[in-house]
Amino acid sequence: MKTIIHATDFSDNSISALKYAHSLSKKLDAKLRVIHVFSLHAIPGIRFNPTDIQLNTNIMKDFEAKILDLCKRTLGDDIKNVEVEAIENSSIVKGILGKITEIKPLLLVLGMKGQSVFKDLIMGNTTRHLIEKSNCPLLAVPDDYNTMGDISTIIYATDFQSKDGNAIAQLSELARVFMAEIKVVHFSKKNHPENEHKMRRLKAELSEKTKYNKIKFEVVVADNSFYAINAYLRKTGANLLAMLEKEKVGFIKKIIHENLVQKMNVLGSTPLLSYNESSY
Template identity: 35%
Template sequence: MIKSILYATDRTENSAAALKYAYELSLRLGAKLMVYYGHEMPMIRVSVSRPPQQIAHHVIKEQQEILTAYCSKHLGHLEGKAVECVVERVELISQGILKKAKELGVGLIIIGRKDKHTERGLFVGDIGKGLQDKVPCPLLIVPNGMEEMAITNILYASDFEEADIAAIKKIVPLAKALDAKISIAHISTEKEYAGMDQMEWFKDMLAKKVAYEKVEFKLIFSDFIEEKLKTHAEIIGADLLVVLEREEKGILKRLFHKSLVKKIEDHISIPLLSYHKANL
C-alpha cells in the first residue's frame, strides 16, 4: 500500500486544485504527502561580501517559506497534518523529482498537467515524458482544474496480456482503499485478432491471481483508439485512467507513441496513472 506521496508543484494559483487533489488522496490512503518544489537557481557570481554557498542557503530558505505559505493558503494550517514541504536547488526539474522520489522511497509521484496559463509551464510534455521511463513508482498526472478527489471508477486500458495482470494487481489495493470499481477495457481493430477469445483467457488468468469483486471487462472495436478511449471513459463515468508503459508493441504503444502528456491533453480530461513495466 502507498505510504508516502511526492507531489511536485510550480506554486501557481492554477495548480492549487492539483495540490488539494494530492492532499485529499493522501488522506484517503492514509499516506504522508511531501510537497516538492525544485528551484532552478542561476549561477551565483562570486561576491566579496557573501560566499555563493551562503547566498544559495538564504535563497532556498526563502523559497521554503514561500512554499509553506502556499500550502497553508490552500490546505489550511499545516500543523497536525501529514504534510511536509521540501525545496531543493535543481538544474532540471525532472532530475530533481526523480532524485527526491528515490531518496525518500515514495510510493507515488503526482504532477500537474501542462498549464497553458502559467508562464513557467513547469510540467510540459518533455518533463512528463522524461519521468515516465525513469520513475521508481507509479506517476499520477492530474489536470490543474480538478476541483475534488473522487475516485469511484478506475478505467484500465488493457492489451489483455500477462503484464496487465501484474499492473492490475498493483491497482487493487488502491481500488479497495477508495472502494472503487475497476473497469478493464481493450480497444482493438477487428483485423488484429480474436479479441473475444483473448478477453476470456485474460478473465480466467486474472481471476486466478487477483481477488477483487468490483471488476468488469469491455472489448471495443475501433480504428480510432484515442477518441474511443475518451468516449468510453465518459460513458462509464471514469474518474481515473490507468495505463501500463511497455516496450512491446500494442494498443498503448500506438496510443502513446508520442508524448504521453501531450496525448492526454488532447484526448483525456481525467487524471492519468502511469505504471512502468519495469516497476511491476
C-alpha cells in the first residue's frame, strides 16, 4: 500500500503539517506513517547504554505513545490509516532518510518551522540536506495553513532544468487526483526569445510523458523573480508551489541566500513541494 511519511517534533508548528499529511493520505488512499526521530544522548537524565535493550525499548515505546497521543488529539478518531514509529538516531536527517529508503514513500511531509533542529526548517541545514539527499518528494507545510489537502491550482516554477519533464509528469499524477490545474511558469528578468523556445520544448516533452491535459505554460518577466512568484501565487490563488532541486543551482538554494523577509513572503504561506533531480 502507498505510504506518506510525516516527521514530527511535537511542536505546535508541526500540527498543520500533520493535518495536511492526514488529509492527503486519505485522498490518495495511502497509509500515513507519523515518525519522530530522537537521540538517546539528548534525553535529560538518561545515561546512554547501548547494551541496555530494555531501557531503550521502553524509551521507544514512550515516544510512540506520545506520537499516538498527538495523532488522537489532532485528528480525533479518524486514524485507521495512521501508523506511528519512534526512530533512534543521533542525526534527524539520517533517521528520516533511512526510513525513506526502507519504505519508499510517496511523500515526506514536514512543517516549515519547528523546535530544536527543526527550527527555521525551510532555510535550515536539516531541510537542505533532505532536499539534496531524499529520493522522494518533500512537502513543507506552513505552520498556520488551514486548507488541508485542498489542491486546485499548482504552480511549478521552472528554470528549464533537464529533469523538469520527469518532475512535472510525476506532479501530474498528484494533480490528477484533485483535478488540479498545473501552471508551469518560468520567471525571468528579461524577455529573451530563448525562454519561449525552451518552454515550447518542455511542453513538447511533457506531451510524451503524461496525458494529463490540465497543464498551462507561461513565461513571466519581472525584475525580482521572488516578488514575482509571490504576486503570481496570490493572483492565481494557487495552493501548492512545486519545483525541481538540482545539486548546484536548485531553486531553494537561491532562496536560501536571499533576504529572510523576502524568503518568508514567498514561501511562508503556501505549501512547498520539492522534487530531487537525482531521483530521475
